[in-house]
Amino acid sequence: MKRPALRDGLIGLAAFLILAALPLLTTSSALVDFVIRCAALGLFATSLNLLVGYGGMVSFGHGLFFGMGAYSFGIIMQRTGMPIPLAILLTLGVAAIVALAVGAICVRLKEIYFAFVTLAFQMLVHSMIIAWVPVTGGDQGLRGGIPRPSFLGINLADQKQLYLFSAALLVLGLMAMRHIVSSPFGYTLRLVRDNPARAGFLGIDVYRTRLTAFVLAGVFASLGGVLMSLFVSGAYPEFAFWTMSGEAVFIVMLGGTVAFLGPMVGTVLLLLLNDFVTRVAEHHGLVLGTVILLFALGLRKGLLDFVMDWRAARRTRAQAGADRPPGPNTIAGTDKMERVAT
Amino acid sequence: MSKPSLIALNRRGFLAAGAAAAGTVSMPWVAGAQAKVVKVGFPTILSGRVAQLGTSSRNAAQMEVEKVNAAGGLAGRPIELVIRDTKGQPQEAARVARELVNSDGCEMLIDAEASTGAFAVHEVARDLGILCIHTNSETSSLTADPKLRLPNAFRCARQGIHDSVVGGSYAAEIANAKNLTRWATCSPDYAYGRDTTGEFVMYLKRFAPKVEVISEAWPKIFQPDYTESITKLLQAKPQALYSCLWGGDLTSFIDQAAIYALFTQMQFYAVNMADYTALTVVKNLPAGIHSGNRYIKTFPATPQNAAWGDAYRAKYGEYPTNWAWQNGLVINFLAEAAKKANSADGKKMADALRGLTIASPLGADGTVTMRAEDQTIIGYAVGWGTTIPKEPYVPEMKSVPWQRILELEAEWKKDKGFT
Numbered sequence: 001m002k003r004p005a006l007r008d009g010l011i012g013l014a015a016f017l018i019l020a021a022l023p024l025l026t027t028s029s030a031l032v033d034f035v036i037r038c039a040a041l042g043l044f045a046t047s048l049n050l051l052v053g054y055g056g057m058v059s060f061g062h063g064l065f066f067g068m069g070a071y072s073f074g075i076i077m078q079r080t081g082m083p084i085p086l087a088i089l090l091t092l093g094v095a096a097i098v099a100l101a102v103g104a105i106c107v108r109l110k111e112i113y114f115a116f117v118t119l120a121f122q123m124l125v126h127s128m129i130i131a132w133v134p135v136t137g138g139d140q141g142l143r144g145g146i147p148r149p150s151f152l153g154i155n156l157a158d159q160k161q162l163y164l165f166s167a168a169l170l171v172l173g174l175m176a177m178r179h180i181v182s183s184p185f186g187y188t189l190r191l192v193r194d195n196p197a198r199a200g201f202l203g204i205d206v207y208r209t210r211l212t213a214f215v216l217a218g219v220f221a222s223l224g225g226v227l228m229s230l231f232v233s234g235a236y237p238e239f240a241f242w243t244m245s246g247e248a249v250f251i252v253m254l255g256g257t258v259a260f261l262g263p264m265v266g267t268v269l270l271l272l273l274n275d276f277v278t279r280v281a282e283h284h285g286l287v288l289g290t291v292i293l294l295f296a297l298g299l300r301k302g303l304l305d306f307v308m309d310w311r312a313a314r315r316t317r318a319q320a321g322a323d324r325p326p327g328p329n330t331i332a333g334t335d336k337m338e339r340v341a342t
Numbered sequence: 343m344s345k346p347s348l349i350a351l352n353r354r355g356f357l358a359a360g361a362a363a364a365g366t367v368s369m370p371w372v373a374g375a376q377a378k379v380v381k382v383g384f385p386t387i388l389s390g391r392v393a394q395l396g397t398s399s400r401n402a403a404q405m406e407v408e409k410v411n412a413a414g415g416l417a418g419r420p421i422e423l424v425i426r427d428t429k430g431q432p433q434e435a436a437r438v439a440r441e442l443v444n445s446d447g448c449e450m451l452i453d454a455e456a457s458t459g460a461f462a463v464h465e466v467a468r469d470l471g472i473l474c475i476h477t478n479s480e481t482s483s484l485t486a487d488p489k490l491r492l493p494n495a496f497r498c499a500r501q502g503i504h505d506s507v508v509g510g511s512y513a514a515e516i517a518n519a520k521n522l523t524r525w526a527t528c529s530p531d532y533a534y535g536r537d538t539t540g541e542f543v544m545y546l547k548r549f550a551p552k553v554e555v556i557s558e559a560w561p562k563i564f565q566p567d568y569t570e571s572i573t574k575l576l577q578a579k580p581q582a583l584y585s586c587l588w589g590g591d592l593t594s595f596i597d598q599a600a601i602y603a604l605f606t607q608m609q610f611y612a613v614n615m616a617d618y619t620a621l622t623v624v625k626n627l628p629a630g631i632h633s634g635n636r637y638i639k640t641f642p643a644t645p646q647n648a649a650w651g652d653a654y655r656a657k658y659g660e661y662p663t664n665w666a667w668q669n670g671l672v673i674n675f676l677a678e679a680a681k682k683a684n685s686a687d688g689k690k691m692a693d694a695l696r697g698l699t700i701a702s703p704l705g706a707d708g709t710v711t712m713r714a715e716d717q718t719i720i721g722y723a724v725g726w727g728t729t730i731p732k733e734p735y736v737p738e739m740k741s742v743p744w745q746r747i748l749e750l751e752a753e754w755k756k757d758k759g760f761t
Contacts, residue, residue: 033437121566130532139532140481141432143461144489145468157469228433233465236432236458274442278427282388 004182012175017165023033032163034275036231038267044224045263046177052219052249053180053257056193057107060245061118064102064125064219067096067240074142074235075135083151088226094217098173099218100211108211119242126240141236146229147293156230162308166227173223178260180216189213239292254295255300265304366701379422380686383442384674385435385463386454386478388427391564392589394619395665399454399478400425401658402666406673416680416691421673424448424570428459434754439466450474450688452672454665457481467495473491473688475675477668480505481534485718486760487709494692498672500664503614504724505634507750508742510545512726513611513632519551522609524556526580528571528595530587531560538586538613546584547752556568556580561587561595568595572602580608588614593623597630599627615729615738618661627731635725636664641739646703648750667704671719672694706744720744 005152023032044066051057072091076082082090085245109117130135137143148156156162165258188209192199198207229235238244255266273291277284299306359591372528384705387396403423420607424446428435435455442448450473453463460479467474475496476484484490501751516522526545527610547553557578559571572595576609583604587595592614599605614620616635617646621627635641639651639661650670654662662670668672680686683694697714703724704710724747725739755761 030441034446037437133533139458141458141461143464143483145349145465159469174691230431231435232462233469234432234436234462236462238431238433238458278429278438284427285389 007177008175008178008182012171016167016171017113018134018333019171020164024164028294029159032159033231034271034340035168036227037167037271038264040224041225041247041251042170042224042264042267043173043227045248045255045267046170046174046260047088047185047217047220047224047243048248049252049257049260049263050181050213050220052252054189055213055217056110057210058215058249059106060115060117060242060249061102061120061122062221062248063240063244063246064118064122064244065095065099065221066225066228066244066248067125067129067235068218069222069238070229070235071129071136071225072222073226074229077146077148078142078144081149084148084156085151088223090113090223092125092227094241095221095222096215099215103211103214103218107214119245122192122240122245124267126237126242127242129237135335136235136237138300139237142229143235145233146235148230148233148292162276166230167228169223169339173220174261176263177216181260185209185212203231207213253292254302256304256305256308259304259308261303262304263292265300265312269303350461352671371587378419380419380450381422381424381446381516383439383446383447383448383451384423384425384580385428385438385442385451385459386425386455386612387430387456388425390430392430394455395478395663396427396454396664396667398619398658398660399669400669401712402654402662403452403454403673405654405657407456407671410677413677415563415708416676417684418687418688421676423452428455430456430459432462436466438464439463439744440470440479441507442474443470448472450676450691452477452669454478454669457484460484464490464492464495473692475672477672478665481537483760485716486755486758488555488760491716494688495717496692496695496712498669498675498712499719500722500724501718502534503754504540504720504747506538506541506545507615507747508724509611509634511742511746512740513542513546513582513584514549514553516609516632517546517553521552522550522581523552523554524580524582525553525556526557526559526575526578526583527606528559528561528568528575528583528585528587528594530591531561532563533584535560537668539584541582541754542586542613561591564591565706566594568598572599572604576602576604576607581612582609584611584613589605589619590623592620596624596628596631597626600628616727617664618735621735622661627729629730632726633729633736635723635727635736635739637662637667638734638736639738640734640736641707641725641727642703642706643739644703644708645707647723650703666683671704671710671722674702706741720748 019035030230048059048062051059069091072094073087076087076090106114106117130139140262154165156165188204192206192209200206225239228239250271251266252263254269256262273288276289281287345723383412387393388750400422407421407423416422424442428437428438439451451467453460453474453476453480455463457479460476461627463474471494473494475498477498480499480501482501485497527539529539543555557575557580561568563573588684592612611632614635615631615633616638639648645703651662654666678700679691679694679698683690695712696717697712699709699711701708702710706721706723709721710719713720721744725741727736729736
């Protein structure tokens with residue numbers, strides 16, 4: 001248990017160092033902006049995958065927590081001006097409480113019912129944001145900018161420092177989630193996903209396991225929302241709209257649910273596609289739609305899953321080749337293999 | 343043996359050297375010409391439900407840019423518009439606006455975004471300190487609220503409060519003359535709908551104190567079916583109905599309400615009717631709808647305005663929209679500001695823009711002014727009239743003198759705590 005944690009820690013540190021070194025290599029502010037957005041959406045999508053990939057709970061209302069994070073943080077900063085780390089912790093606390101309340105109702109439900117009730121809660125919160133004008137600014141969003149007072153010598157009003165801060169939060173967030181899925185709790189969650197009846201017989205509290213996963217996913221999604229609100233210096237009802245949840249589902253489909261970093265790959269892919277396509281084409285929706293169709297119908301899985309399967313298939317084939325001449329069965333067998341997050 | 347080849351080499355070499363020399367000599371000129379271009383970022387909505395308005399914004403801006411460039415550009419530097427779609431999403435608007443400045447090297451922004459996007463771009467302008475002119479947000483607080491004000495951000499668009507003053511006065515005059523006391527409203531349920539309706543009713547009641555609002559319907563924005571609102575209104579039996587539905591929502595509402603013969607039973611005041619996008623789409627446009635002007639080539643009734651509308655139509659095959667005139671006008675403002683500042687530098691142009699008055703076919707008296715105190719335009723054509731089902735659609739528009747509009751606006755600002 002200790003050594004994988006150490007390995008993940010080292011990988012995380014290396015990833016952060018690489019990200020921190022990036023601005024030294026180029027002066028492009030677009031790259032800096034790109035990584036900040038990747039951090040926000042990457043945390044959001046990876047947290048959704050805690051539910052979808054590891055928990056088997058397909059939530060269509062995950063944008064609720066993303067919006068919640070952006071709004072809570074923005075409102076706290078505008079009204080109290082407390083130090084940013086404290087405001088972030090408070091935001092995560094608010095998200096956890098809301099997730100606990102929503103999850104307590106939703107995680108009892110199965111599949112399509114779960115998906116629809118999470119969607120309903122999201123639309124409820126979205127309507128509240130629109131209607132509660134004195135606090136949220138209604139459909140105009142939280143206006144006037146989010147104050148970003150310096151703390152510990154870090155000035156988030158400076159884009160470079162915001163970049164380092166986002167990169168650090170991204171790496172820490174991913175490492176924390178990685179730790180969660182490789183902990184005994186993570187394995188319990190997978191057991192509950194694969195066979196809740198059996199898990200129950202083994203003495204596992206299925207409801208509690210699901211609820212814990214729901215709350216954890218909500219907390220990390222709200223962290224993504226905090227980063228997005230820092231990036232745009234505001235919060236808008238679109239953050240809590242169903243299209244935001246749709247985007248996360250889209251990202252998870254694009255990157256894959258099996259590999260832990262699948263949603264992160266999906267985020268980079270989607271943002272690259274989005275930025276590139278909107279730049280050159282007027283009918284970008286058509287292009288993005290075609291790409292997702294290719295993934296859904298062509299690859300039938302996310303990109304990272306496809307790559308991993310392909311590597312596994314090659315390894316099996318190489319092994320089979322060493323043992324005996326390759327037969328058609330081996331290849332067909334590996335291709336058909338269903339993979340789930342392990 | 344070597345001689346002929348040397349000659350051949352010389353001839354080819356000469357040509358090659360000549361081309362290279364020409365290239366080298368012209369290089370600084372080409373590079374210079376490129377450096378001289380002023381890139382102007384233009385985030386707008388080119389996809390989704392309001393794409394038609396975004397496209398018309400782009401068209402009008404491009405039409406004016408061609409004229410300005412032919413006349414020497416901004417202080418001798420031609421304008422190049424860098425146009426990007428924001429899909430109407432605020433986070434995308436913020437991202438695109440930042441990218442336009444940071445990566446594409448735009449020196450100023452024309453923010454042709456609807457309101458939520460405009461507020462997001464406003465924050466980008468605060469962050470980057472770049473000259474930014476909002477051209478499509480009509481939300482008054484964007485410039486009226488001192489907390490939001492930036493020295494580098496302007497608005498070149500009509501705004502809700504001006505429309506409401508004129509609409510309220512116009513409607514009150516008719517209400518007093520015809521004794522219309524029982525009113526109803528039917529407006530989209532979001533900030534613009536609520537605010538605009540509230541302000542209209544406020545001025546209507548002020549100028550026609552006997553008026554009371556007996557029914558209010560608040561359909562959702564982009565709602566496809568208005569039966570519920572229509573039957574509610576019919577049951578309340580008001581004498582007059584006010585609506586600030588717009589675009590496809592307004593045309594659907596009219597088509598559906600016509601089935602119930604709603605317009606034979608009450609007078610209809612629709613602030614957003616007199617725009618060609620709405621006028622030309624309604625299948626059977628009832629005569630006698632009262633409307634504010636959005637863009638109409640007969641108001642102001644000047645040859646210059648008609649010529650501008652016709653030129654746009656000749657170029658793009660349709661009449662301009664409300665968003666179109668605002669985005670055409672902003673280019674004229676930039677050109678005049680650059681002339682006054684004798685520079686295309688954003689800061690100097692911002693100084694020149696404050697209080698600048700320019701000649702424009704869209705001005706109520708042939709000029710439009712960028713008011714210095716809150717950096718928004720005044721003096722543009724704003725009026726109300728009744729529609730007929732064919733061109734010119736609104737034969738006669740009535741207006742309120744700008745002096746009066748400004749007095750009432752000042753009062754409103756005081757009430758809101760903005761001054």
